[in-house]
Amino acid sequence: MPVQADDVGASEARFLQVSRSRLVGQVRVSGAKNSVLRLLAASLLTPEKIVLRNYPDKLLDAIVHVGMLEALGKRCSVADGTLTIEEDRAPASELVWDGRSIRNTLLILGALVARTGAGSVPMPGGCNLGERKTDLHEMVLSKLGARVWWEGERLCAEAPNGLTGADIVLPLRSTGATENALIAGSLARGTTRLWNPHVRPEILDLAAFLTRMGANIVVHGQESIEITGAERLDGITHRVMPDNMEAMTWVIGSVVTGGDVEIHDFPAQDLEVPLIFLRESGAKIFRDGDVAIVRSGRPYPVEISTGPYPGINSDMQPLFAVLGACARGESRIVDLRFAGRYAYLREFARMGIESDVRDGTAHIHGSAAIRGAEVRALDLRAGAALSLLGMVADGQTRIADAWQIERGYDNFLAKARALGADMSYSQ
Numbered sequence: 001m002p003v004q005a006d007d008v009g010a011s012e013a014r015f016l017q018v019s020r021s022r023l024v025g026q027v028r029v030s031g032a033k034n035s036v037l038r039l040l041a042a043s044l045l046t047p048e049k050i051v052l053r054n055y056p057d058k059l060l061d062a063i064v065h066v067g068m069l070e071a072l073g074k075r076c077s078v079a080d081g082t083l084t085i086e087e088d089r090a091p092a093s094e095l096v097w098d099g100r101s102i103r104n105t106l107l108i109l110g111a112l113v114a115r116t117g118a119g120s121v122p123m124p125g126g127c128n129l130g131e132r133k134t135d136l137h138e139m140v141l142s143k144l145g146a147r148v149w150w151e152g153e154r155l156c157a158e159a160p161n162g163l164t165g166a167d168i169v170l171p172l173r174s175t176g177a178t179e180n181a182l183i184a185g186s187l188a189r190g191t192t193r194l195w196n197p198h199v200r201p202e203i204l205d206l207a208a209f210l211t212r213m214g215a216n217i218v219v220h221g222q223e224s225i226e227i228t229g230a231e232r233l234d235g236i237t238h239r240v241m242p243d244n245m246e247a248m249t250w251v252i253g254s255v256v257t258g259g260d261v262e263i264h265d266f267p268a269q270d271l272e273v274p275l276i277f278l279r280e281s282g283a284k285i286f287r288d289g290d291v292a293i294v295r296s297g298r299p300y301p302v303e304i305s306t307g308p309y310p311g312i313n314s315d316m317q318p319l320f321a322v323l324g325a326c327a328r329g330e331s332r333i334v335d336l337r338f339a340g341r342y343a344y345l346r347e348f349a350r351m352g353i354e355s356d357v358r359d360g361t362a363h364i365h366g367s368a369a370i371r372g373a374e375v376r377a378l379d380l381r382a383g384a385a386l387s388l389l390g391m392v393a394d395g396q397t398r399i400a401d402a403w404q405i406e407r408g409y410d411n412f413l414a415k416a417r418a419l420g421a422d423m424s425y426s427q
């Protein structure tokens, strides 16, 4: 079945209505947004067939990304949770796209310049988390020998004679810049050594993917990654890893609703540190292989700061804030990755949750009196957090821009409803 890029617009006008619920039952975690997107970008590196199993085919950002691949000339089809990507001719260098953009256009640029010697992509999209610079991506491609420039709202790069491996030092552990160095370095001549990379599960998985395609990649812990490019990369079949953010969402949803949820394909190995904090905050989690059972629990206040892996990912903090909101006492959250990613607290306030932000720390005052309200999903994780709060609130919650949730959760509504969430879309 061809991928329907039209699906993207379909849900944009809808509210998500949520009422008090208790999550009970089984759920299987889907393929991860923040992994599959980089695999999709990497598929541009080869003329051969790439097959992705455990593909999250309802995830809006993946649908947009596949649309972008098609706009570049790839042929994509989805059947039974498997995406197949093929091509009849080399991809275009210019991504012509007037739909919603995604953060991944930066990786598409790296892949295009590596494969075709030139690339031009629309401004990256993604969550509005305050300033999201692109300087490190530009630096990586420049160090590999590309000329990089902005043309209005488009980022362009060219390296007519191909990219050449280089020593690159990242001033901070950027996820995207690490991924761009891996992707572009895999088709560069010679060896790239990337110092101070962000080594996290999605990145190790990308490195394994590129290695199986034919690049030679050695990860020296958090110190550096060595990438020796290949002249040509092969097609492969790969299983998309489970989404640790989705897993966290069901864990916290079960805790705050006093639920009893069995989570399958649970990536516990990727969540060691967050799970320690979750247990400290009252989650009762039992494990058996790749299944986790989360049985009620009583939320206690949280004190966390976000940081690179294995620390708590910035994306998780709005969900920790839900725990804090439901606990008795004050919770404190510091986001060191995206300073000031606390806009969602204004929406929490509409539901009766008091908080204040002082010196970069969010102080959340837990409340027993959370009430349903009309709120807005300012970004993807903020939307997911509001949907969980809606399940513990008195009265109905209506979440505007709920499509943001679907950007990063595969089948969110159907899965939540199957667990007993009183949730539906309305106009």
Ligand SMILES: CC(=O)N[C@H]1[C@@H](OP(=O)(O)OP(=O)(O)OC[C@H]2O[C@@H](n3ccc(=O)[nH]c3=O)[C@H](O)[C@@H]2O)O[C@H](CO)[C@@H](O)[C@@H]1O
Pocket: 034, 037, 103, 104, 131, 132, 133, 134, 135, 136, 137, 138, 172, 173, 174, 175, 176, 177, 198, 313, 314, 315, 337, 338, 339
């Ligand atoms: C699609 C995807 O996987 N997105 C994730 C990725 O985003 P993303 O790759 O955009 O995030 P980065 O890890 O690059 O960002 C970390 C920090 O580096 C800064 N920075 C980043 C790039 C740059 O060129 N210059 C610069 O200064 C950012 O402003 C931020 O303060 O990692 C973030 C956490 O690290 C997560 O919240 C996002 O969900």
Ligand SMILES: C=C(OP(=O)(O)O)C(=O)O
Pocket: 033, 034, 103, 125, 126, 127, 128, 315, 380, 381, 408
């Ligand atoms: C911030 C996120 O993603 P993106 O980088 O795509 O905006 C996220 O997944 O929470």
